[in-house]
Amino acid sequence: MLVREVNQLSIAVTGMNARADNPGPGMAVARCLREMANFQGKIIGLGYDVLDPGLFQTELTDAGYLLPYPSAGEQELLARLQYIQEKEGIDILIPCLDAEILSMIHLQDEIAALGIKMLLPTKDQLQLRNKDRLHEFVNEIGVKTPEQTVVTNSRFFNDCTKKGWSYPLVVKGQFYDAGIAYNPEQAIALFHKIAAVWGMPILVQKLIEGDEVNLTGLGDGEGNLLGTVMMRKRAITDKGKAWAGITVHDGGLLKEAEKLVQALKWRGPLEVEMMRDNQGDYYLIEINPRFPAWIYLAKANGSNLPRALLEMLQQQPLSELETPKVGTLFIRYAQDVIVSLADFEAMTMTGERTKQD
């Protein structure tokens, strides 16, 4: 069977949201694909909100479509993907948001039957990196995590110092959101704020003083970690997301990430977030099952990981992934995407923007 070259594929990318304080990775992934040598394929932007800029950014996406929110159910998502597939002929789908990965895993056979390939972790792999299970799993393989406990009642914060906890400490949602509390009042306020949005239980972690370091790469499903790029944030937004970052080479971080990927036999893109404390010890904060929003930094350093993902799915030899040059900085900025009333109307009324609009 003839296998198409990766630069001729139709690729759908989710996560086209790009609010400046917490952008999704989709537009950065699309940029990596668009800048592949001799790219003659098509990029379809998929988003959840009519104001997701990547849906309209014609330099990056050839068309944009809205997807139903996860709460609508997986069959709604499948039906929408089937519709988009009939119109666009997608070869590969790259999910870029944490919240949709599980649905994509559940639907992967049906999505494959539509002729769309994806590179995803297994359900077990995904669940092992869930915040509530991560602690137990990684400690078994010798990777440290900040000391953590599950809290279901805000009274915990009034007497936690008697149980060996000390302020400041980190209050986290099970799926998203976190904050640092310096006293019981702040902790209780954070507890209620996060629980109201993300539900119970709430996780409480010991605060690790030090530097946050991040790594992205591709797991091949056999325990190997490919094309690693490491980055340290140099400036962050109010939500703690990178606003500027610089490539580094941190041997300790690489070793810990390799240990994780080996143990998980991770398949697909990932981002590993760790804290290195002042004694040089590493603590795993999170494993994200997707490319990070700063993925273009990897491409700019000769390690085009989205292209490598296409090559893996097409079972083609991987193009060279260069060892990243340390000291390359990215500085993010917000840009206005201009949208015609016709395109805005089309997205609002039909959830799509195609070339004809």
Place this chain on the structure above:
Amino acid sequence: MNANKKTAEKPLDNFLSLYGDSLKRLALNDSGFVFDPMNGHSFTVNPSGLELLKLMQKQKDVELIKHQILRDFDVSTEMLERDVVEFSEQLKRYLK
């Protein structure tokens, strides 16, 4: 006087034995821009700071380092002692 000198020397000896390996990884530019490729920190130093860093990357002999700085820069021994201690304290913040 000798006893004072020994006491003053000690911080740099300690600093070099603790941070000698970290210093070696620093990328130094003649402009005075310094980058740590492991932790991503960057900072700037003046010409004497740059010279001191270059010397500390090459050797751990504190006496030799001081001798070369005194030879190349217009600085008194007392001022050098003080500056070196202060400089090494500042460096610690970036070499974590």
